Amino acid sequence: MTDSSGFRGLVLGAAAGGGLPQWNCGCQNCRLARDPASGVRPQSQSSLAVSIDGDNWAILNASPDIRQQMIDNSVLHPRTLRDSPVKSVLITNGDIDHLAGLLILREKQPLDIFVTAAIGEIIDDNPVFRALDPAFVRRHAIVLEQPFALLPGLEARLFAVPGKVPLFMEDGEPELQLEGEQTVGVELKVRGKRVYYIPGCAYVGDALKARIDGADALLFDGTVFTDDEMIATGVGQKTGQRMGHMAISGPEGSLAALSELDIAEKIYVHINNTNPIWRAGPERAALEESGFQIGYDGMEIDFDTNT
Amino acid sequence: MTDSSGFRGLVLGAAAGGGLPQWNCGCQNCRLARDPASGVRPQSQSSLAVSIDGDNWAILNASPDIRQQMIDNSVLHPRTLRDSPVKSVLITNGDIDHLAGLLILREKQPLDIFVTAAIGEIIDDNPVFRALDPAFVRRHAIVLEQPFALLPGLEARLFAVPGKVPLFMEDGEPELQLEGEQTVGVELKVRGKRVYYIPGCAYVGDALKARIDGADALLFDGTVFTDDEMIATGVGQKTGQRMGHMAISGPEGSLAALSELDIAEKIYVHINNTNPIWRAGPERAALEESGFQIGYDGMEIDFDTNT
Numbered sequence: 001m002t003d004s005s006g007f008r009g010l011v012l013g014a015a016a017g018g019g020l021p022q023w024n025c026g027c028q029n030c031r032l033a034r035d036p037a038s039g040v041r042p043q044s045q046s047s048l049a050v051s052i053d054g055d056n057w058a059i060l061n062a063s064p065d066i067r068q069q070m071i072d073n074s075v076l077h078p079r080t081l082r083d084s085p086v087k088s089v090l091i092t093n094g095d096i097d098h099l100a101g102l103l104i105l106r107e108k109q110p111l112d113i114f115v116t117a118a119i120g121e122i123i124d125d126n127p128v129f130r131a132l133d134p135a136f137v138r139r140h141a142i143v144l145e146q147p148f149a150l151l152p153g154l155e156a157r158l159f160a161v162p163g164k165v166p167l168f169m170e171d172g173e174p175e176l177q178l179e180g181e182q183t184v185g186v187e188l189k190v191r192g193k194r195v196y197y198i199p200g201c202a203y204v205g206d207a208l209k210a211r212i213d214g215a216d217a218l219l220f221d222g223t224v225f226t227d228d229e230m231i232a233t234g235v236g237q238k239t240g241q242r243m244g245h246m247a248i249s250g251p252e253g254s255l256a257a258l259s260e261l262d263i264a265e266k267i268y269v270h271i272n273n274t275n276p277i278w279r280a281g282p283e284r285a286a287l288e289e290s291g292f293q294i295g296y297d298g299m300e301i302d303f304d305t306n307t
Numbered sequence: 308m309t310d311s312s313g314f315r316g317l318v319l320g321a322a323a324g325g326g327l328p329q330w331n332c333g334c335q336n337c338r339l340a341r342d343p344a345s346g347v348r349p350q351s352q353s354s355l356a357v358s359i360d361g362d363n364w365a366i367l368n369a370s371p372d373i374r375q376q377m378i379d380n381s382v383l384h385p386r387t388l389r390d391s392p393v394k395s396v397l398i399t400n401g402d403i404d405h406l407a408g409l410l411i412l413r414e415k416q417p418l419d420i421f422v423t424a425a426i427g428e429i430i431d432d433n434p435v436f437r438a439l440d441p442a443f444v445r446r447h448a449i450v451l452e453q454p455f456a457l458l459p460g461l462e463a464r465l466f467a468v469p470g471k472v473p474l475f476m477e478d479g480e481p482e483l484q485l486e487g488e489q490t491v492g493v494e495l496k497v498r499g500k501r502v503y504y505i506p507g508c509a510y511v512g513d514a515l516k517a518r519i520d521g522a523d524a525l526l527f528d529g530t531v532f533t534d535d536e537m538i539a540t541g542v543g544q545k546t547g548q549r550m551g552h553m554a555i556s557g558p559e560g561s562l563a564a565l566s567e568l569d570i571a572e573k574i575y576v577h578i579n580n581t582n583p584i585w586r587a588g589p590e591r592a593a594l595e596e597s598g599f600q601i602g603y604d605g606m607e608i609d610f611d612t613n614t
Contacts, residue, residue, distance in 0.1 A: 018414060019374055021378065022414065023373070023374055023377045023383075023385075023391060023393075023411065023412070023414070023416075024385050024389055024390060024391040024414050024416040025385060025388075025389060025414075026384075026385040026386065026387050026388050026389065026390060027388060030385075034378065034381075034384060042378060045374075064371060064374065064407075064410060064411055065374065065375070066330070067326055067330055067352075067371065067372065068372070068375055070330045071328065071341065071349060074341075076330075077333075077341060078330075078331050078332060078333040078337075079333065080333050081332075081333050081334060081541055081542060082331055082332060082333065082541075082542055083331060083333060084330060084331040086330075096410050096413065096435065096438055099435070100371075100407065100410045100411075100435075103371060103403050103407045104330065104371055104407075105330070106403065106474075107325060107329065107330070107331050107332075108543070109330075109331040122435075125434055126433040126434060126435045127432055127433060127475060127476065128403065128406070128407075128429075128433045128435070128475055129475070130475040130476075131403055131474060131475040167413075167438060168434060168435055168436070168437040168438040169434065169437075234388055234389075235388060235389055236415070
């Protein structure tokens with residue numbers, strides 16, 4: 001155990017589902033990411049690790065890339081014969097990019113998993129997740145708005161944000177901007193400091209603005225820059241809204257909505273492979289000029305909470 | 308399309324479930340694999356890619372590491388805006404290290420999936436696999452011993468090998484050395500050349516010996532060197548047999564059984580993180596002296612089938 005106490009955040013994966021590059025995509029970003037000389041580095045699927053002592057970590061969203069993410073980040077390496085600094089995992093929705101990594105966390109390692117009842121039902125409905133032996137893995141059903149200890153000394157709270165059910169559970173056209181237990185944001189509190197993690201969000205309304213205003217850090221859904229980006233890139237038929245994600249740009253976009261607020265660090269994460277902010281250009285420059293940061297694998301968001 | 312025709316095999320992942328290093332393991336091999344200076348390189352989870360023209364590929368077992376495996380092997384990169392050289396996927400059992408990668412292969416890409424009816428049932432019983440849109444992904448129920456085209460010009464045949472049901476489907480003590488559709492080996496035939504892929508096998512009996520004798524190449528279950536290896540290493544309570552895998556060494560081991568046979572290339576794959584053959588030492592030397600090769604990520608097994 002170290003004596004220092006603070007908030008430590010570590011972006012394990014900054015990309016949205018599919019990652020950068022995505023296996024079957026030859027778009028400009030994916031081609032650049034496959035070329036080590038391009039300056040555009042590969043980015044893995046959406047996940048954030050947090051700690052307050054640097055020794056015990058919680059993982060927010062279990063990406064399919066979690067095994068490589070743990071190899072790449074030495075703070076997550078085991079220190080004894082069978083061990084992991086990862087003590088808990090929290091899942092913010094049932095999408096494959098946030099859920100599938102649970103399958104990697106088999107291996108009879110004690111672990112606390114925190115999910116809403118709705119996300120817990122998805123896990124229960126898929127016997128493959130029985131790989132997580134309940135003798136070692138304790139699952140906690142978290143009620144919205146009720147604080148709980150994600151790690152000793154790290155208080156968390158889940159709240160509904162507009163979203164939709166996972167793609168594999170769609171039955172006809174899904175309700176968009178659904179608010180409930182399907183898609184949640186996370187509030188983390190350490191000694192008065194507030195950090196918000198919202199990797200999926202279809203709309204920023206007044207209640208959400210009021211909640212996150214004054215935060216010390218916000219990691220927010222940066223899936224698409226423009227709502228029709230996938231269509232314009234020629235890689236798909238779906239808008240950002242249809243996927244449950246609001247665009248960054250435009251009058252209804254997150255850039256405009258979040259710029260009104262007093263938030264010390266604003267970081268886009270869950271960035272789709274098609275998003276132009278992965279490369280140098282006017283879109284990336286616009287964000288940086290507005291005081292936003294673009295997340296990347298290995299990014300650290302640390303601050304001392306004693307001050 | 309190239310004019311040359313031959314058999315091309317590419318080991319995408321040489322390690323067993325969990326990979327090397329495994330996320331929560333601090334055994335000697337895992338520690339070495341986390342140290343770039345050790346000479347023991349990380350190895351990803353069990354998968355083999357095969358092709359006869361170098362342009363169209365089939366993947367045998369969809370490892371959870373498939374996204375990184377596709378990044379690491381340029382022959383699998385897309386060549387147009389949405390594309391993949393991977394045309395088909397075959398699954399040899401329902402274990403997570405062979406099945407979970409299917410979740411990565413969503414994204415509306417045409418794909419043929421070949422499985423036995425029993426393995427297909429596992430997929431059907433887990434709604435998360437609905438992420439594979441049937442409008443793009445065709446699933447073929449393969450009958451044991453019936454030849455089928457895994458790729459145009461590449462004939463394959465599945466056969467039962469002794470194994471057990473996946474861990475997450477165990478209900479009490481499972482039947483070991485169960486022979487049926489749960490665990491299969493694969494025969495690949497190209498112009499008279501025969502290649503066998505058997506990443507999980509609990510016992511080599513006379514019928515299996517007769518089948519694989521005279522083969523041009525065999526990729527075989529190298530999970531553990533000794534049956535009690537995990538217990539002796541202190542990382543678990545299970546024997547190799549309890550996990551559905553025969554040991555390499557010993558009078559009942561695969562080294563003895565396979566050494567009797569006339570097989571041009573014998574390669575161990577699906578090697579557990581605890582297996583001493585990952586590092587230099589008497590166990591590795593014994594295999595190499597007996598004419599066996601130790602698989603590794605990126606290993607190529609190519610031969611011209613025109614000769």
